[in-house]
Each structure stands twice: as C-alpha cells, then as structure tokens.
Amino acid sequence: MMDKVMESAAEAVADIPDGSSLAVGGFGLVGVPEILIDALLHQGATDLETISNNCGTDGFGLGILLEKGRIRRTISSYVGANKEFARQYLGGELEVELTPQGTLAERLRAGGAGIPAFFTPAGVGTQVADGGLPLRYDGSGGIALASPPKETREFDGVTYVLEQGIVADYALVHAWKGDRFGNLVYRASSRNFNPPAAASGRITIAQVEHLVEPGELDPENVHTPGIHVQRVVHVGPVSVGIEQRTVRA
Template identity: 50%
Template sequence: MPSSATLFSRTARHFVSPNSSKAGPSSNSVILARTFASSTRRFEINKVLPSAAEAIKDMKSNSTLLCGGFGLCGVPDTLINQVEKTPSITGLTAVSNNAGVVGSGLGLLLASKQVKKMIASYVGENKVFESMYLSGEIELELTPQGTLAERCRAGGAGIPAFYTPAAFGTVVQTGELPLKHNADGTVAAYSNPRDVKIFNQKSYVMEEAIRGDYAFIKAYKADRLGNVQFRFAAQNFNGAMARNAATTIVEAEHIVEPGEIEPAAVHVPGIYVKRVIQSTSPKGIEKVVNAKPAGAAAAASALGSGDTASKRERIVRRAAKEFKNGMYANLGIGMPMLAPSFVDASVEVQLQSENGILGLGPYPQAGAEDPDLINAGKETVTLNPGASVFGSDESFGMIRSGRIDLTILGAMQVSATGDLANWMLPGKIKGFGGAMDLVSNPAQTKVVVTMEHTDKKGRPKILKQCEFPLTGRKCVSRIITELCVFDVDFLSGLTLIELADGVTVDEVRAKTEAPFKVADNIQPML
C-alpha cells in the first residue's frame, strides 16, 4: 500500500492550476508539496505531553482510577502527586494492589480525602487508611490479589466476568466482608455474596471485571507511539491495568524514539496508551534487606536468639526437607523464606514470587539494592541465572492452574481437615495478599504450613474448626511445628507422623485441640 507521502506526491503532480490550461505542476502544487514536506512531523502520532498537569487536566471527579505498583515498586508517583496538587479532583475509586504508605503513593490521596473507595488486596502498611476505614471515612473492597489482577486483565480484554477457585468458602464468597463502617465503628454495609458454580466437580466463585476510567502506569521506557517497556518486578499490575482504562497515562523513566524499544521487548503496545509523560519522581524501596553470610548457620542467626529462635530453626530446618529437585515453589513471608538456606546443594528449586518473578535469588549485598527487584514481602532481592519476570496476572495464572508444586505458608490457625486462617486477626485490617490464590488448587499444589504450635498465650493453633476468617477450605496437606509434623486428610483429619526430640505424644495432645491419629511408624523430626 502506498504511503501518505507517496499518495500526496501523486496528487501534487496532477494538480491543475485554475490559471493553467493544462495539467501539470503549478505554483500552487509546489507550495502544497513544500508545506507537506516541512510539516510532516505535525501529523505524526505523538502521545508525549509536557507535564503531568497537562496529562490529567481533563480528569473528572468520581472516576475509577487504576494505579499500577506493588509496595513502592512501579508506582506512578509523578501522576499521583499531580492529583494531590489538584484538589478539585475528588470522589475517586482507586484500584491498586495496596493503599500506598503514609506520605507516599496513594497514601497521599487518602490523606487528602480525594479517594472515597479503595479496591485492593492488601492495606496493612497504611495506618492512616486503617483509621479512615474503621471510622467510616472511606470504603474498602478487599479482593484476593490474583483475583484483583484477573479482574483488571478481564476488564481490559472485554470479558465482563469469570469464575475462579480462589476464595471459595471464605467471607469473600459469602458476602461477609465489611465494605463501610459507621463513625462509631459498626458495620454500615457488607459485600455482596458471589455466585458459585461447579466445573469438573470443583467449586468456583464468579467475579466481575473491573473497568477503569483512568490508569496511571509507571514504565521504564515509552516512545511517542505509546509503546511501553517495564523493568524487572516493576511490571506487577502495570501491564494489566495499562490495557484496561479508557484513558491510560504512562509516566516513563525514559522517553525514547520509536524503534528504540525492540518489538519483542514491548510489554504494552501503544494502542492501549493515550498519553505519555516524563517521570520526575525518585524510586523508593519499602524494605531494604541485605544478604548475610551464606549457609544454614547464617539463616539460623536471622531467626534471632533464645528459645523462640530455637523453635523456629527447628521448624525451618524441617520445612527444607519438603523441597525436591526440580520443584517450583512459592514461599510466604517470614520463616518460609528462610527454608531454602537449609536445602541440600544437590537440590535445585526455582522460587516463584507472586508479584512476577520466577527464579528468585537471594537478598542483595549492601549497596546493590534495586528498587525494581522486590519479592512478595516487598523486600529487596536478586535474580538467579535463568530467571524470568512477568506481570501479576500471569503470575497468578501459574498459581491457580497448579504449576506451582509447593507453597509454604505461615498460619494463625489450621483446622483438623486442613482449613487455613492466616489473613486476619480480630481488630486488625491487613488484607488477603495472594494467599487465597496460593491455596486454591491443593490437588496440584502441596500446601505446607509452618507455625509455632501454640499462640503467645499458650492456646492451641491446631483446632477442630478455625475461629478466625478462612483463607481457604480443605487446602493444607501438612503442618510443621516445633513439636511435630502432621499430615492432613481433608476427610478423615490429622495423623501425627513425626515427633521432635524430647517431645511426647501426650504433650502434643495437650497442646492440640483437634483430634488426631498416631502413625504406626512415627518418625523422629530431624
């Protein structure tokens, strides 16, 4: 197909002057040709705007705003800061993995009262938000992290709703989540119960897609056509949200010419992007964690000192035996993250982090921290050779489909038939994070819980039925404590299979509310 310039050239050659008796070049045609040649760049696609103020000048109140980022990684701070400077924009419904932190990210818009509702998976790091929510100043729609990513992806793909195994049998499915409180702290409104349907003898929860009016996206590179490239774990929610909104605005660290981003390296094609600005905000790190001397001894020292540290080291050492060569594993925050340090060198396991990393490496050396490389706990990390990075929507697709062989999580309570409660304590507002997704496919992903046998008051944490809100039903297949190891059958209950040195069956019974059987060939817990 001929280019516009070629078509224009052909037209110019056949232009007939009103003062000419024959076809051919005329003074008018020459002028038009010269004008076209000198003004070609005026007609090119150019989505780059000079400032954040220009990019949001038509942004309306009461809009739905999607904000990429995970912790402080990949957060579009330049655009968020500009909204804070524009107090006429109010009543926003903000959709983000988390609610920012005090004084940064969406935390600014919460403090300025420009957000009326948050849709998020985790809000535990923002005490200002917690106070506003409990006093009725803001609404909160808590959503499992993988479900949130898929709701954003589906909205951008023209899919109005979908079914997911995550959160079946929890307060998300039953509609018992408080959306809004009264000023006195009582609940003013609850969430809606979800439709449930059975596919292949398994229950799934229906979730509706989210559709954004605006999306604020942080990119590593963008060109004037709107093509976008992310860097490492900063992709997180940015990719799915960039494809979603009616008006997607990208702030880029580097604005480059078309062609400078290799076609195969374009993470979001320009068709989804309306505006591009230069990012002017420094990148932050929420939790700097540095490498310690390699080996099990160093990992043990990270657990602290005294009796508590001794208990935890016993748990972590035993958890390390769950790893088998070639496994893909996802580890929760805290003790589970230390388990790989105790794994034999002959066992190679690839660690997955739900914010978008496969091939997670150790913590970085001091001074080598990278704000675009964090794990699901928002801690600084590195990548092992052969690692890959991707968006949160793809990460949770791996998880829900059972590609992860093993997940090791902490817990507040576990029931006799493998129900798990690990996301909320009474009076505390944290959020689900990715746990509901991680335990949603126990038939293919082995779920192991590591926890101390009793709470700080000496009360059992292994119960007939969980008292706290559930993360998942019939999902835990093994429990490892400082006293013992239980295998869990979702129908028949617990079987004691290992005992720690010096621990008796009677001691375990005294500290376990749930009934259990004792294996015929009970083994020492090593």
C-alpha cells in the first residue's frame, strides 16, 4: 500500500506489543516524536527496550514512559537532566547500556543499512571496550550486571573496537514534512538521530508536522526515503520547549 497515512497516533501504535524494542528519534527536546510516545503510553505496552540518544526528560518524551515503569532497558549516550532515570538506574530498576554518541548513531545507521557490525576507535582503552560498565545496579550500590568486554582489532597500527549494528522492532520518529508515501524531511537539529532511527526500525512510524501530496517534496532534499517508513501520522505544528532556561536575577 503506497498511502501510508494513518487516522491517528493511537491507530499507528496500536499493535506494538509488550517487550518490543524501539528506536526513538530526537536530541534533547528537539525532534522528539512526543505525540507517538504519548499514544504508546495510553496504549499500555510495557517491558520496552528503547534506543535513543537520551531517555527523555522528567515529564516529557520517553520520560513519561519511564515514570510509569514501562521501560525495562535502554541504550543511550546522554542520560542527564532526568532525575527519575537516575533513581531507577541506581535503584536497580532499569538496565542501561551506555554508548558513545557517535557510536550509537552509527549502530543505528549500520542496522538500517544491513551491516551487522563495524570497527570504531571510540571507546578503546575504556570500559566501553574493556567491559565493566554497570548495566544494572542491585539497589544497594553494588553492580548486579556489568558489560562484557568487546572484540578489538588493530588496523594500520591503530586499535579499534567492534560494535554491533542495531535493528529495532519499531522506530518512532518526528519529521517536519512528509508525504503519503512516507518520504520525510527533517528541520534543523531534528535531523540528528531521526534519520538513523527511522532506518533501523523494522516498522517505522513517523509523526509529521506538514503532510504533503506525493511529488511536492524535492527528491534531492528528502532525508529519509519512504522505503524505510511504514506508517505516517499527521500531527500539525509542534512547539519545542526550552530544557534549561537561565535568566538574570
């Protein structure tokens, strides 16, 4: 079916089952598929594994799923600015795989491109490569589960670590424009983790601010081709909040 537009966000996420893995776009508060996440909250899926640069903030984005105990495990690179995340992680309620930011983007991109693994210098000589990063705490300050060591190899005198590509059951992304065929255009800094997240999902669901007809998007400026997208939801313009506001006293 070429027309991939769904009637609502609720319809688009209705079949996401418990235990699913979700690649989720966004960077801080920008480019977050918040309406799809909210629909998933009301849908009720739980025991989720999320793959995202950050796991939302308190009361926003993936943070609302986290607050309700819906997320079992997350693969992320930046986990600050979320007190509930810290509480669950240190309390042994949440499993966390910390991954360097560039490595995470490449793991998503590689999964979408059908590349099972790749070598990178990022993390060599640290616990990222050597193992020992706390994946889950025991709730008493001890480590219940630590990351295992990864394979390293030398190329031209430089050591690299092997990282695996990521293929998620579903991907949730936010786009500025999209057409009925699923071709997407991102705006400004929302064109960060959304493209690799969209590519990595077996089923990718895109919320778009502006829905246009096929042929209206310049093919040269399409960031995610429709072959990667299975469902489109028109959500209208979305405002972006300010994560940290500093003003004079």
